[in-house]
Amino acid sequence: MADNVDNEEIAKFEALANRWWDKESEFKPLHDINPLRTNYIDSKVSLAGKKVIDIGCGGGILSEAMAQRGATVKGIDMGEAPLNVARLHLKESKLSIDYEQTTAEAIAAREPEQYDVVTCLEMLEHVPDPSSVIKACAKLVKPGGHVFMSTINRNPKSYLFAIIGAEYILNMLPKGTHEYGKFIQPAELNNYSRLAGLETKELIGMTYNPLTKSYKLNAKDVSVNYLMHTIKS
Ligand code: SAH
Numbered sequence: 001m002a003d004n005v006d007n008e009e010i011a012k013f014e015a016l017a018n019r020w021w022d023k024e025s026e027f028k029p030l031h032d033i034n035p036l037r038t039n040y041i042d043s044k045v046s047l048a049g050k051k052v053i054d055i056g057c058g059g060g061i062l063s064e065a066m067a068q069r070g071a072t073v074k075g076i077d078m079g080e081a082p083l084n085v086a087r088l089h090l091k092e093s094k095l096s097i098d099y100e101q102t103t104a105e106a107i108a109a110r111e112p113e114q115y116d117v118v119t120c121l122e123m124l125e126h127v128p129d130p131s132s133v134i135k136a137c138a139k140l141v142k143p144g145g146h147v148f149m150s151t152i153n154r155n156p157k158s159y160l161f162a163i164i165g166a167e168y169i170l171n172m173l174p175k176g177t178h179e180y181g182k183f184i185q186p187a188e189l190n191n192y193s194r195l196a197g198l199e200t201k202e203l204i205g206m207t208y209n210p211l212t213k214s215y216k217l218n219a220k221d222v223s224v225n226y227l228m229h230t231i232k233s
Pocket of ligand 1: 005006009057102120121122127
């Protein structure tokens with residue numbers, strides 16, 4: 001496939017999909033950070049009434065949280081099993097979300113400048129060319145609209161925390177979930193964003209404390225997990 005999709009990456013998420021909503025599963029970190037990131041996004045854009053697209057939505061943890069706050073949400077992902085789980089979960093949550101199996105690039109060609117808010121969280125480190133996804137995010141959002149991205153920084157500390165710690169010591173994630181070489185430094189993400197016509201408003205870290213087993217937003221520490229808020233100029 002000529003698309004910007006790594007089929008091995010998609011297969012990893014397909015294999016785990018049935019546990020997506022199990023808060024004690026491999027997806028525990030996503031459940032744990034979800035209130036933090038949803039509150040952050042809501043504080044910047046006031047989600048109620050906004051038209052949002054969630055790129056690489058997986059089983060829909062973030063998509064649902066945003067719909068819960070009154071946004072009209074579409075979720076796209078290339079994984080079929082995660083999308084099936086996401087659709088099934090709507091029966092439980094009684095929310096309405098439009099899920100579609102497609103790529104960011106394809107939906108951007110079809111629906112340019114249709115969205116107030118674009119979210120692309122914990123996804124860019126799984127694609128062959130993240131800059132192409134960022135361009136698609138920039139195309140999807142209306143002028144003046146917001147794009148939120150999150151990923152993992154690339155440095156010795158992030159290698160130690162996000163791979164050795166999370167996959168080998170704490171067993172929070174299956175071994176092989178992340179590939180060090182695909183991690184993205186904030187300066188790189190900033191550069192891709194700028195080239196796509198997005199202006200960076202804020203860079204904020206999400207830090208994990210293994211003792212309290214909790215995450216918090218931390219503006220001073222973007223050394224491992226971080227979020228970026230950008231606006232289309
Ligand atoms: N954004 C969600 C899920 C993150 S897991 C959250 O933060 O809760 C990463 C997701 O990206 C998986 O569901 C995987 O299937 C999807 N993905 C990976 N590469 C993709 C691509 N090229 N296009 C669309 N989705 C992709």
